[in-house]
């Protein structure tokens with residue numbers, strides 16, 4: 001599909017784990033604002049593909065990426081590019097919330113501290129507050145910023161992890177099944193947050209929930225056995241898919 005000013009352009013992206021080719025040459029452009037959902041049956045390569053956008057596959061033994069991925073026109077696999085800086089620009093939220101074993105405040109302040117983003121305690125306080133507000137968590141935690149992040153509920157922890165990602169001013173947030181460990185109420189809150197964040201960030205979300213993809217995303221990409229089968233406006237994918245494999249998946253016949 002045609003994307004104006006894409007954030008990412010991927011061409012012939014392949015990922016190997018040893019001799020096994022998990023992705024067979026993916027071409028896709030990702031919009032620079034809004035939510036793009038990756039859907040498809042278990043094992044089709046969604047998480048593997050998601051990890052190519054911030055080079056998280058580099059951290060997996062035996063994983064090898066080929067093809068090109070550009071972000072704002074720059075090759076993110078360029079030897080001169082520092083993956084640590086890339087991961088500040090392209091934040092990631094995982095299936096299981098993974099706050100650091102530190103206070104709520106320190107979880108959010110950690111990244112800005114490492115990147116030297118503030119020069120005083122007051123500036124850091126303001127940055128922590130702004131990030132927690134943006135993640136929709138401030139009101140629930142403002143009186144207990146010193147307690148451990150791991151002491152929050154699952155849904156709160158997931159929003160804390162999002163605040164931590166936001167604190168370093170990312171341009172992109174990758175989410176790998178972010179609601180799979182949450183109850184329906186926490187999931188609804190997270191989805192509302194995604195709706196707010198999408199005005200400001202490029203969000204890519206992997207989800208197993210068709211309903212969730214339909215609710216939160218603007219564009220949907222359907223993957224099947226390591227290939228991108230269909231990519232279109234979410235409404236089109238869910239009401240009038242062009243490929244019978246997409247149709248079978250969204251109607252529950254495969255997966």
Ligand SMILES: Nc1ncnc2c1ncn2[C@@H]1O[C@H](COP(=O)(O)OP(=O)(O)OP(=O)(O)O)[C@@H](O)[C@H]1O
Nearest residue numbers: 017020022040041042043044045046047048049060
């Ligand atoms: N670290 C790894 N080492 C070897 N093979 C892997 C590794 N990670 C994933 N794979 C394989 O790559 C393929 C794609 O896996 P991936 O986790 O990307 O799929 P997925 O669509 O995200 O699946 P799920 O929906 O179950 O999370 C699978 O065949 C999987 O077994």
